[in-house]
Amino acid sequence: MKTIGILTSGGDAPGMNAAIRAVVRSAIYYGCKVYGINRGYKGLLEEDLMEMNLSSVGDIIHRGGTMLKSSRCEEFKTEEGRKLGVKVLKKYGIDCLVVIGGDGSFNGAKKLSEMGFPAIGIPGTIDNDLEYTDYTIGFDTAMNTVIDAIGKIRDTSSSHERVNIVEVMGRNCGDLALYAGIAGGAETIIVPEVDVKLDEIALRLKTTQKRGKRHSIIVMAEGVEKVGSASDLKKVLTEQAGADVRVTVLGHVQRGGSPTAFDRILASRFGYRAVELLLEGKSSRVVGIKDNKIIDLDIQEALAMPKTFNRELYEMAKVLSI
Template sequence: MKTIGILTSGGDAPGMNAAIRAVVRSAIYYGCKVYGINRGYKGLIEEDIQEMNLSSVGDIIHRGGTVLKSSRCEEFKTEEGRAIGVKVLKKYGIDCLVVIGGDGSFNGAQKLSELGFPAIGIPGTIDNDLAYTDYTIGFDTTQNTIIDAIGKIRDTSSSHERVNIIEVMGRHCGDLALYAGLAGGAETVIVPEVDFKVEDVCNKLKTTQKRGKRHSIIVLAEGVGNAQDLGKEIIKETGADLRVTVLGHVQRGGSPTAFDRILASRMGVRAVELLLDGKAARVVGIRDNKIIDMDIHEALSMNKTFDKDTYEMVKILSI
C-alpha cells in the first residue's frame, strides 16, 4: 500500500478543492493512505500534516480556495529547507507527493524528484501561464468572474457615458485579459505579450466618440502597467470621463465552474494513477480535451505561445 501526500502551494485557484477531492478519493479507492499537508511547503517543513479520509473531502467540490490552505515558502527554495521536507515526508511514511499549484510549486516538486522523492504536479493557477497544458485549474472560473464584472461595469459605464479601465490579473501572461476581454466585448485589450501605445488607445477612443459612442471598456493585464497612470494619460489626451476598477483578489474566489470541477477531477485521478504506476517527476495537463502527462523539467522549460489570432480577432470585433 502506498501512502500519498498532497499539498496546494502558491496562489489559490477555484477548483483546487475538486482536485484535492479527486486525489484523496481515487487514492483511497485504490487502497492507498493519504496525508494532507496544510499551507504548502511551509506546512511540510513545520509538520502541519494530517491523515485524510473520505469525509475530509466531503462537500468541497463546489468550494473555491483550498481546504489545505496555501502559502509561499522561501525556506523550501534552499537545499536545507528541501532536506527538511524530505525528512518530514519519510517520518510520516509518505511515499510520494501530489503538488497542486503553478510554476513555482512545480519547481519545488522537481527539486524533490531530483532528491529521489517521487512527486507529480497538477496545474492550479488562474493565470493559465503554463505552456505545456491548454488550460490550468481556475482559469475558466476566473474568466467568468471577470466577464461578470465587465457586464456590471458596462451597465454603469453606458449610463454615464464613461470610459472604464478594468485591471485584471496576469503579470506575465495576458490570457485572462485576452479571453475575458473578447467574451466581455471590450473595446481595447492590453496584454504583456504585445507592445502598445497610449496614443493608439486614445485614437481608438476618439474614433468611437466621433460615431456617437461615449462609453468604452479597456481591459488591462496587471503586468503591463499601472491602470491609474494609464487613465491619467487617456484623460489628458481625450478629455474622457474615465474610471478605473482594479478587480484584485476577487478574481481568485468563487465557486468553480463545471469546467474547472471536471478538469480538476480528471487531473487528480490521473496523478494518482501515475504514482501507482511508479511514475515520478511528471506533471498532468490537458491538450485537445485529453488528459496528458509529461516530464516536469520539459514542461517547465517550454515557452508559452501567445494566441495572436485571438488578439487580432479582438481588434477586428471592436471597431
C-alpha cells in the first residue's frame, strides 16, 4: 500500500480544493493512505502533517483558496532544506508526493525527484503561465472575476464619461488581461508580450473620442514594465487626450471566489491522473491539458518551455475594439 503526501504551494488559485479532493479520494479508492501537508514546503519542514480520509475533503469542491493553506519557503530552496523535507516524508512513511502550484512549486518537486523521492506536479495558478498546458487551475475563475469587475466598472465609466484603467494580475504573462479584455469588451488591452507606446494608447483614445465615444475600458496587465504603471498611463491620457481617467487595481480579489465549473472539472481530472501516475510508478512528471486531453510530461521539459503568446487572438482583439 502506497502512502501519498499532498501539498499546495505558492499563490493560491480557485480549484485547488477540488484537486486536493480528487487526489485524496482517488488515492483512498485505490487503497492508499494520504497525508495532507499544511502550508506547503514550509509546513513540510515543520512537520505540519495530518492523515486525511474521505470526510477530510467533504464539502470543499466549491470553495476557493486551499484547505491545506499555502506559503513560500526560502529554506526549501537550499539543499539542506530539501534533505530535511525528504527526512520528514520518510519519517511519516510517505512514498510519493503530489505538489499543486506554479513553476516555483514545480521546481521543488523536480529537486525532490532528483533526490530519488517520487513527485508529481499539478498546475495551479491564475496566471496561466505554463506553456506545456493549455490551462492551469484557477485561470478560468480569475478571468471570470475580472470580467465581472469590468462589467461593473463599465457601468460607472459610462455614466460619468470616463476612461477606466483596470489593472489585472498575471506576473509576466498577459493571458489573464487578454482573455478578460476580449470577453469584457475592452477598448484597449496592454500586455507584457507586446510593445506599445503610451502616446499610441493616447492616440487610440482620441480616435474613439472623435467618433463620439466618451468612455473606455483599458485592461492592463501588471507586468508591463515598458509602459510603466497604471498611474503613469493615467497621467499621459489625462494630458494628451484630455480624458477623465480612473485606475482600478483588482489585486488579490482575483485569487478568491468559488471556482467555476470548468476549474472544478479540470482540477478533478488533474488530481485523478496524478494518482494514476504515482500508482504506475512514475515520478518527476506534471499533468496538464492539451486539446481537452489530459497529458503528462517530464517536469524539466515542462519548465524549460518558454511561454508563447497568442498574438493572433491579440490582433483580433484590436480589430474588434475599433
